[in-house]
Amino acid sequence: MLGGQYVEKIPKRHWTDEENLDMMLKSADNGYDIIELKRSKAPLFKQHRNKIIVSADVNDAVNQAGHYISEIERQRDHFIARYHTDLYKVKAKVLIGHIADDDEEQIGKRLALRMYNSHLHNIEVVTFDGLVRTSDQIINANLGESTHSAAPPLAGQGEVIPF
Numbered sequence: 784m785l786g787g788q789y790v791e792k793i794p795k796r797h798w799t800d801e802e803n804l805d806m807m808l809k810s811a812d813n814g815y816d817i818i819e820l821k822r823s824k825a826p827l828f829k830q831h832r833n834k835i836i837v838s839a840d841v842n843d844a845v846n847q848a849g850h851y852i853s854e855i856e857r858q859r860d861h862f863i864a865r866y867h868t869d870l871y872k873v874k875a876k877v878l879i880g881h882i883a884d885d886d887e888e889q890i891g892k893r894l895a896l897r898m899y900n901s902h903l904h905n906i907e908v909v910t911f912d913g914l915v916r917t918s919d920q921i922i923n924a925n926l927g928e929s930t931h932s933a934a935p936p937l938a939g940q941g942e943v944i945p946f
Contacts (some may be wrong), residue, residue: 785818795923798855798862798870813873815870819848819854821879823911828892835888835895841879841908848875848906874905881912 791809798804804820825840855862855870861871882892900907 788812789816793868798851799864804851815868815873816872817848817851817875819844819851819875819877821877823866823879823881825880827880828895835891837895837899837908839840839924841877841899844877844879844907845903845906850907851875872905875907877906878910878914879908880910882910883912 785808788810789808790811792817793809795806795809798807801820804817805820808816808818810816821840821844826838827841829836829838830836848872852873852875855873859870862868877937882889888893896908896910
């Protein structure tokens, strides 16, 4: 669900001196992404001067991910020597919160999150509903292209309904 660019889940290791990461994934280009998992019901936004901005929970999670990145970069030589893994330019995704489709401020909230993400470097904030929406798009775009999909109907046998 996190993206087709990932080819491997890295076994949980003590990647930093202080804490274990929630998850690390390897991408097809041999890059590594930290996945920081937070609560799906975490508050994402607050009002500030009549504007929607991200909450302290989001900022705290991004700071935590940034700390992990800094620690991993600081210990890069150690990881190469110990694990034979070069974590050069590791990135992070913070999976947190949910924006409801029926929220009357959803457009403003999605825009606020997009703006916030545009100012981050090597960290992206993704909502649980955004992850589900992206997964649905991928599945729907590929229906009928999979070797596991139903075969087209033979003449006279009627329509095959995909499941």
